[in-house]
Amino acid sequence: MSTWSIGNVSVTRIEEMLGYGSFPPAQYFVGFEREVLERHLGWLVPHHYAPEKDAIITSVHSWLIRTPRHTILLDCCAGNHKERTYWPRFHQLNTPFLERLAAAGARPQDIDIVLCTHLHADHIGWNTVLRDGRWVPTFPNAKYLFSRKENDFWDPRVNVAGADDPGRRIAYRDSVLPVVEAGQAQLVDGIHAIDDMLRVEPAPGHTPGHVLLKLEAGGAAGVFCGDVIHHPIQVYAPHWNSQFCELADEARATRRGLLEHCAERGALLFPAHFGAPHVAAIEATGAGFTARFVAGSGHTAR
Ligand SMILES: [Zn+2]
Numbered sequence: 001m002s003t004w005s006i007g008n009v010s011v012t013r014i015e016e017m018l019g020y021g022s023f024p025p026a027q028y029f030v031g032f033e034r035e036v037l038e039r040h041l042g043w044l045v046p047h048h049y050a051p052e053k054d055a056i057i058t059s060v061h062s063w064l065i066r067t068p069r070h071t072i073l074l075d076c077c078a079g080n081h082k083e084r085t086y087w088p089r090f091h092q093l094n095t096p097f098l099e100r101l102a103a104a105g106a107r108p109q110d111i112d113i114v115l116c117t118h119l120h121a122d123h124i125g126w127n128t129v130l131r132d133g134r135w136v137p138t139f140p141n142a143k144y145l146f147s148r149k150e151n152d153f154w155d156p157r158v159n160v161a162g163a164d165d166p167g168r169r170i171a172y173r174d175s176v177l178p179v180v181e182a183g184q185a186q187l188v189d190g191i192h193a194i195d196d197m198l199r200v201e202p203a204p205g206h207t208p209g210h211v212l213l214k215l216e217a218g219g220a221a222g223v224f225c226g227d228v229i230h231h232p233i234q235v236y237a238p239h240w241n242s243q244f245c246e247l248a249d250e251a252r253a254t255r256r257g258l259l260e261h262c263a264e265r266g267a268l269l270f271p272a273h274f275g276a277p278h279v280a281a282i283e284a285t286g287a288g289f290t291a292r293f294v295a296g297s298g299h300t301a302r
Pocket of ligand 1: 120122227273
């Protein structure tokens with residue numbers, strides 16, 4: 001388990017899974033250029049790309065953020081026992097995610113804020129657990145922050161156009177609706193300051209209501225960007241979207257804006273799916289950007 005420090009705030013990665021993505025890069029990335037991948041093989045192998053399988057390596061993890069005031073879980077992975085026949089990688093999982101969270105020193109009742117950057121199935125799963133045949137909020141004392149725009153996009157009762165989409169219907173019903181019905185959801189609009197260190201900002205493109213979290217502490221900064229960027233090769237090719245990005249032009253513009261912010265502010269980038277060591281500092285170059293990986297303490301290369 002790895003931990004990073006931003007001023008007096010600690011950030012710990014809680015892993016759900018790490019392995020081959022579901023699609024080869026030419027299928028995964030829209031606008032993929034093989035020569036860009038080949039130019040960067042020297043650092044992509046072995047933690048970000050497996051050439052023998054032509055597979056990108058992706059992590060699914062949450063960020064546990066502990067400030068003097070709050071214990072926050074950012075993004076909630078895919079969760080256990082969820083019916084995800086449309087997405088086999090996440091179907092009926094049984095991982096020791098909560099045990100890993102406990103090993104990091106946080107019990108479910110210790111989490112006071114959950115923030116989902118967006119409502120795809122790999123970011124909402126641990127919002128709920130199955131108890132006596134019912135989905136109930138995993139974190140009994142937490143306020144769950146969702147973007148209102150995002151919630152309205154995925155709620156099949158609001159956005160009836162997508163109501164037949166199995167991902168929309170099933171994942172929302174088992175992982176978001178129980179939180180809303182328990183009265184633990186807080187829908188946020190636009191820029192939302194949690195306190196003077198933490199700010200939720202709109203980051204549309206991957207999904208319409210996607211948000212990111214900016215952290216400022218003791219002169220240092222971090223950005224928890226969800227799926228604004230999926231894989232470190234996109235630092236060098238920010239014009240590549242993933243095939244799951246809903247709004248192509250906005251996704252590209254938001255990604256570029258994120259990289260510019262990180263480079264100008266010196267903010268560490270905490271994405272949702274980068275392989276080890278999972279966190280990067282971004283620098284601007286004449287032509288674009290470069291990534292410098294930053295290992296957390298306790299990190300062991302595998
Ligand atoms: Zn994701």
